[in-house]
Amino acid sequence: MKHDENYPYAGPEALRQPVLNALRRVVDPEVAMTIVDVGLVYGATVTPERLHVLLTMTSAACPVAYVILDDAYAELERVAPAGMSIDVELVWEPPWTTDRMSASAKAFMGW
């Protein structure tokens, strides 16, 4: 199975790739990259009752953050088993840095 998430994942293996794929469908149009490639996903934890994802943003002043959170929720809802609650949480610690960008994101931005 293909695993290339750049965030800590804890939970059943069967959901690892679907969760990653769901998050990869969430795009920040301003930078033309997925939130996984930008490194905005800080972690995903899945228990039988709950799918909990931690997201950050590059800026605390950007209102688009909430649209991205809603999009992430909608995509995770498509892959979560029926009855599982979904919690997409916005966090600011630790602050996002360019170290979190994927190799392809850095290549796209000319690193």
Added chain:
Amino acid sequence: MRNGRRFAGHWLLLPALAVPAALVGAIAGGLLRAGVALPAAGSGWLDAAVQAHSFLMICCVLGTVIAIERAVAVGHPLAFVGPSMSAGAGIAQLAWAGQLAAWLVLAASLAFVAVSVVIVRRQRAAHTGLLLLGAVCWAVGCLGYAAGLPVNEVPCWFAFLVLTIAAERLEMTRLMRRRPGTSAALAVILVALLLGAVGSGVLFGLALAALAVWLLLFDIARRTVRTYGLSRYMAVCLLLGYGWLLVAGLAWAGASRGWPLRDAALHGLGLGFVIGMVFGHAPVILPAIARVKLKFGPAWYAPLALLHASLALRLFGGLLAVGAAGNALAIAAFAATVIGAALAFQHSPSRQGQVHGTDPS
């Protein structure tokens, strides 16, 4: 649980009614200034709009929209008090209560400074500090305007808009590898911009032009313009805007030396740069603040092309009135495009092509 967002929709009611009125007033006032004959000429509200064109456009329309954007980011209902006041100021201005409008906007700008401090406390970074500096520029200009102090409010108001946009782009340029000296160069440019806003038109203009060059060199738009869909559209808006910022900066410096370039300075900056940025960012900001989904398509390029073509006609073709009418038509066409995109999304069988669904991979 979806997330902890507190959406203060009822706070948007007054701005939703007042901002379009202020925008229509500002545009009508601008058209009359440019020599376009309007059927309502001579009516009281229009005379007030002619007198306060820049106040209506910068403080009551753009200031309100930017403050709402920031309030949504902060997510606290109190943050919406400021934009409600600046939106209400637009109505007061059109009703010939100009002094009340001036004080309302001053209060709104001070509230905006407070909201910007909250952002800085949440994230201590160069771009949030710059956003705060922009807010202070707005407040300084408003204080001068309301209290009749010897402050040239228009450069201060423009500094507010330019610093706000520069801060948001600075945040984006973090994704690219910085060459040594890049940040220092930007700091020098911004210090010159601030000094110029309060003391020297030549310095202000040259700083604007230098900022345009900096953005053309280091903004991610140079990379995202190679993608497609909404991301490319936004990049096109940005790059065209930077071109106008360069033109406007040089024109501002020239106008300050007495050359007949005042219209190129004010409207190259206000329309070419600032409204161009609004065209570029509205497709992602509107869904965030109004919770309305928009469908992106090639039609979005039509108002953009009209805006820039009519501005070129106005500033380089010597056709002030015709160009100004084209500018107004471009803004109306953009509003129609937004409404059409919202309706198109509602009737879309799938979410393909919605503004937050573009996939660059």
